[in-house]
Amino acid sequence: MKLKKGDKLQVTIQNLAFGGAGVAHHQTDQGNFVIFVDGVAPGEKVEIVINHIKKRLAKGYVTKYIEYSKLRIKPKCPHFGSDINDQGEIIDAFDKSRNCGGCSWQFLSYSDQIKIKEKIVKESLNRIGGISENDLELIMRPIVGMETPWFYRNKMEFSFEYDKSGILNLGLHLKGRHHDVSKIEQCFLFNDWIGDFLVKCRDFFPNIKFDGTWKTLTVREGQNTGEILINLAVENGNIDFEEELIDFILKSMKGKNLKSLYLTQIHNKKGTRKKIEEKILWGKAEFQEKLFLEDGRSFIFNVTSQAFLQPNTKQSGKLYSLINQIADLKGDEKIFDLYCGTGTIGLTLAESAAKVIGIELNESAIESAKKNAILNSVDNISFICGNVTEVLNENVGEADLVVVDPPRAGLNEKVIKTIIESNSPKLIYVSCNPTTLARDIKLLTEGGFKLEIVRPIDQFCQTYHIETVSLLKKID
Numbered sequence: 001m002k003l004k005k006g007d008k009l010q011v012t013i014q015n016l017a018f019g020g021a022g023v024a025h026h027q028t029d030q031g032n033f034v035i036f037v038d039g040v041a042p043g044e045k046v047e048i049v050i051n052h053i054k055k056r057l058a059k060g061y062v063t064k065y066i067e068y069s070k071l072r073i074k075p076k077c078p079h080f081g082s083d084i085n086d087q088g089e090i091i092d093a094f095d096k097s098r099n100c101g102g103c104s105w106q107f108l109s110y111s112d113q114i115k116i117k118e119k120i121v122k123e124s125l126n127r128i129g130g131i132s133e134n135d136l137e138l139i140m141r142p143i144v145g146m147e148t149p150w151f152y153r154n155k156m157e158f159s160f161e162y163d164k165s166g167i168l169n170l171g172l173h174l175k176g177r178h179h180d181v182s183k184i185e186q187c188f189l190f191n192d193w194i195g196d197f198l199v200k201c202r203d204f205f206p207n208i209k210f211d212g213t214w215k216t217l218t219v220r221e222g223q224n225t226g227e228i229l230i231n232l233a234v235e236n237g238n239i240d241f242e243e244e245l246i247d248f249i250l251k252s253m254k255g256k257n258l259k260s261l262y263l264t265q266i267h268n269k270k271g272t273r274k275k276i277e278e279k280i281l282w283g284k285a286e287f288q289e290k291l292f293l294e295d296g297r298s299f300i301f302n303v304t305s306q307a308f309l310q311p312n313t314k315q316s317g318k319l320y321s322l323i324n325q326i327a328d329l330k331g332d333e334k335i336f337d338l339y340c341g342t343g344t345i346g347l348t349l350a351e352s353a354a355k356v357i358g359i360e361l362n363e364s365a366i367e368s369a370k371k372n373a374i375l376n377s378v379d380n381i382s383f384i385c386g387n388v389t390e391v392l393n394e395n396v397g398e399a400d401l402v403v404v405d406p407p408r409a410g411l412n413e414k415v416i417k418t419i420i421e422s423n424s425p426k427l428i429y430v431s432c433n434p435t436t437l438a439r440d441i442k443l444l445t446e447g448g449f450k451l452e453i454v455r456p457i458d459q460f461c462q463t464y465h466i467e468t469v470s471l472l473k474k475i476d
């Protein structure tokens with residue numbers, strides 16, 4: 001029988017894939033179909049309806065849980081997903097106070113989450129990266145988990161949306177729905193004051209007259225400094241609410257360490273080029289975060305509103321410690337830190353090297369990186385603002401170590417080619433996407449690198465996201 005949209009099937013979930021979905025297999029006359037299903041745990045037997053098919057891949061949504069997975073636990077957060085009644089039916093699936101899209105793996109114990117993440121990295125490197133299971137047994141080190149996997153984020157971005165009755169809402173996007181938000185009053189990923197603050201915002205913003213579009217409210221808080229930066233983003237419109245906004249934020253943040261309030265206006269009109277205008281409404285351009293490394297050193301980082309900072313401060317201390325450890329520096333090395341953000345990785349390596357050069361696209365991140373070098377008394381580091389693909393050239397050949405920490409899309413082929421053609425003997429690849437990591441590792445190993453160490457490190461507890469650090473060496 002041909003598999004088609006609307007078909008109802010019973011399937012058993014084999015495992016979870018990167019992206020969070022469960023994977024099931026279904027045999028038809030046309031061959032085996034791989035079906036992705038959200039909101040399920042490994043081993044679960046579910047009734048699904050197929051809603052998407054492409055070649056031998058399909059997607060389905062659950063209509064009934066027939067047999068639960070032994071791994072399933074009761075989620076901690078009241079806003080997490082739908083619940084299941086005694087008959088195995090989903091209840092409250094469309095209740096907007098539930099189904100928050102903020103984290104998707106709360107129905108698994110933390111120890112199972114990290115085991116599954118380790119497995120996903122291993123399988124990606126084997127299936128996409130072409131690394132044999134035997135080699136992976138030798139190369140892969142156990143995942144670095146978090147002791148307390150809650151309240152760990154230093155940044156949350158909340159979105160504004162109008163509901164069906166025209167009321168302005170603010171919250172996190174619902175699972176799989178980009179034009180609807182969950183009115184959360186509690187969040188176990190950020191500091192626990194955020195729930196009350198969101199409730200106040202939902203009272204404040206609908207009463208402000210504004211002819212543009214409310215977009216997002218981003219809140220960043222240094223986990224080790226308590227310093228806060230808030231950024232409201234709007235699109236178009238005439239802004240005459242600045243004083244009211246400042247007054248509201250200052251009152252709401254009373255007793256907290258607010259350092260900076262930004263207003264970002266996106267000018268997006270038909271026929272003109274999109275322009276983003278950033279204004280500091282109150283306070284300084286940056287907030288600071290402090291990072292502790294396992295070797296006892298600590299670093300202070302200045303972070304502007306648009307600059308990237310690893311979202312889990314505690315785990316990023318472990319991440320940078322791991323990078324320092326596997327870099328195994330002797331003191332005379334020249335290092336390229338590509339996609340360097342605010343300079344964090346390079347700054348932690350500089351003390352044990354001769355020279356570090358950081359390359360980063362975001363101008364304000366580069367400004368912060370330069371300040372960070374001064375703040376941490378590091379004088380053997382310099383930064384170039386530009387696109388790695390364009391800035392990176394044969395100079396990379398002089399490097400004894402190249403560190404790359406690209407966005408989820410991974411490295412592009414030109415960057416990989418430049419690194420392969422250079423004389424750089426050592427490469428550390430920090431990745432937040434095991435699929436693109438595996439794709440790039442395949443090209444790098446075909447180009448003469450050998451994969452020596454792989455270690456996942458959990459930066460995104462309760463979610464499917466995975467961070468991995470890999471060490472590659474050039475074969476002579």
Ligand SMILES: C[S@@+](CC[C@H](N)C(=O)[O-])C[C@H]1O[C@@H](n2cnc3c(N)ncnc32)[C@H](O)[C@@H]1O
Pocket residue numbers: 307308309310339340341342343344345359360361362365386387388389405406407432
């Ligand atoms: C995953 S972050 C890594 C930041 C930094 N290594 C850290 O640990 O904080 C990726 C960074 O790459 C930058 N980026 C994205 N595309 C880039 C490109 N083509 N060239 C240079 N930098 C880029 C982003 O602005 C972001 O700061």
